[in-house]
Amino acid sequence: MAFGTQDLNVGNDDDVMNEINMTPMVDIMLVLLIIFIITIPVMKHSVNIDLPRATNEAQNIKPETLRLSVDAQGAYFMNETPMTDADLAPQLRAAAAQNPQPELHIRGDKAVRYERVAQAMAAAQQAGLRKIGFITEPKN
Numbered sequence: 001m002a003f004g005t006q007d008l009n010v011g012n013d014d015d016v017m018n019e020i021n022m023t024p025m026v027d028i029m030l031v032l033l034i035i036f037i038i039t040i041p042v043m044k045h046s047v048n049i050d051l052p053r054a055t056n057e058a059q060n061i062k063p064e065t066l067r068l069s070v071d072a073q074g075a076y077f078m079n080e081t082p083m084t085d086a087d088l089a090p091q092l093r094a095a096a097a098q099n100p101q102p103e104l105h106i107r108g109d110k111a112v113r114y115e116r117v118a119q120a121m122a123a124a125q126q127a128g129l130r131k132i133g134f135i136t137e138p139k140n
Contacts (some may be wrong), residue, residue, distance in 0.1 A: 072111040090125035
């Protein structure tokens with residue numbers, strides 16, 4: 001059977017009705033309306049609580065910077081304090097254990113042998129320091 005026009009003159013009951021039956025759609029809408037009427041008062045009745053306010057900004061804790069200097073004779077200075085080769089490794093291990101971990105800035109004299117600077121870098125790496133930088137002076 002196909003959709004077609006209804007012929008009123010013919011008493012044929014087998015004709016297709018080409019109109020949408022609105023009764024099921026109205027029933028569904030009424031059921032939804034009743035559900036919303038019942039649930040809205042339940043959602044409105046709640047206990048009033050004064051909640052604390054919190055910020056979601058991360059705290060920027062700036063770690064301290066360790067300044068390791070190597071003079072022309074190869075002597076080490078940690079934050080302008082002289083130290084021996086034996087004291088360097090424990091100081092660097094203590095710095096690596098801090099949270100947040102400080103940055104190590106190495107300043108080497110241009111007359112010092114590179115070996116002394118490399119030994120300081122190796123000691124820092126073995127201690128577990130992750131941020132190591134070099135301090136230089138710009139050319140004029």
